[in-house]
Amino acid sequence: MGRSVSVTGFGYATGTYDQATLRLAAVAxxxxxxxxxxxxxxxxxxxxxxxxxxxxxxxxLATTNVSLSPVHDPWPTVVAYEATLGLAVKVRxxxxxxxxxxxxxxxxxxxxxxxxxxxxxxxxxxxxxxARESAFADARAKAExxxxxxxxxxxxxxxxxxxxASMPDPRGRVMMARADAGGAPIDAGEGTINSTVTVTWAxxxxx
Numbered sequence: 001m002g003r004s005v006s007v008t009g010f011g012y013a014t015g016t017y018d019q020a021t022l023r024l025a026a027v028a029x030x031x032x033x034x035x036x037x038x039x040x041x042x043x044x045x046x047x048x049x050x051x052x053x054x055x056x057x058x059x060x061l062a063t064t065n066v067s068l069s070p071v072h073d074p075w076p077t078v079v080a081y082e083a084t085l086g087l088a089v090k091v092r093x094x095x096x097x098x099x100x101x102x103x104x105x106x107x108x109x110x111x112x113x114x115x116x117x118x119x120x121x122x123x124x125x126x127x128x129x130x131a132r133e134s135a136f137a138d139a140r141a142k143a144e145x146x147x148x149x150x151x152x153x154x155x156x157x158x159x160x161x162x163x164x165a166s167m168p169d170p171r172g173r174v175m176m177a178r179a180d181a182g183g184a185p186i187d188a189g190e191g192t193i194n195s196t197v198t199v200t201w202a203x204x205x206x207x
Contacts, residue, residue: 004158005150006200007142011134013127014192017119020097022089023064024051024104025113033068033081040083043111050107051089054100060090086115092122098183119188131195132162139199147203155202163196 024047028039052058065086070078091097097117105112121127147154 003152003203004200005143005146005154005203006159006198007139007146008163008196008198009135009137009139009142010194010196011131011136011138012192012194013130013134014190015121015127016190017121017188018094019090019092019120019122020094020188021118021120022091022097022100022104023086023115023117024089024108025065025084025086025115026108026111027082027084027113028111029071029080029082031080033083036081036083037068040085040111043108044085044087046107046109047104047112048087050103051087051100054096054103055093056089056091056100060092062088062090064088094186094188096183097186101184101186117186119191121191124193127191127193128195131193132197135195135197136199139197143199143201147201150203151206153204153207155204157199158202159198159200161198163198 026040026043026047028036028043030036030039048061051061063086065084067084069082071080071082073079089100091100101114105114144154
């Protein structure tokens, strides 16, 4: 096999988020299960209608939670029932998020809940590709340095092993997503995808 040098390169690629998922919910309590479910359903129907009127396609909606549970005070005495309906809303126009949130909360009334927001990349494949290129370039630079220190030329690539790529990192430069008038201020940002690669090069003759 001859002499060789193996190094691990690290790289990353950063891209601005271009879509988000809003996680909304409707929660209601009542003395009996039927009333609790009916109230939560009514609130969720109002939230859903407002979201659709706001330009979100029906295919971008997904039910995330349907639950009904007794409320004890004290245990095991049942004093009420609580119903919860959850809805995930995928939004591609980040400028509408603020107004959608405000409208959803207003339409859902006291039962409306906002469980969070998650920003993602619509096409992360391009970022993964760029991160791999960055990691390979880092590995080559290290290998060339080691080969030079050893007084030998860097030869052909013998082996490449890719490490586990990380998920997009929500940290990074923060940007203000432009919201419609009356919308809540929403901060989007950039996500970073990291990549690692271990490459083995043959060492050529002495230089």
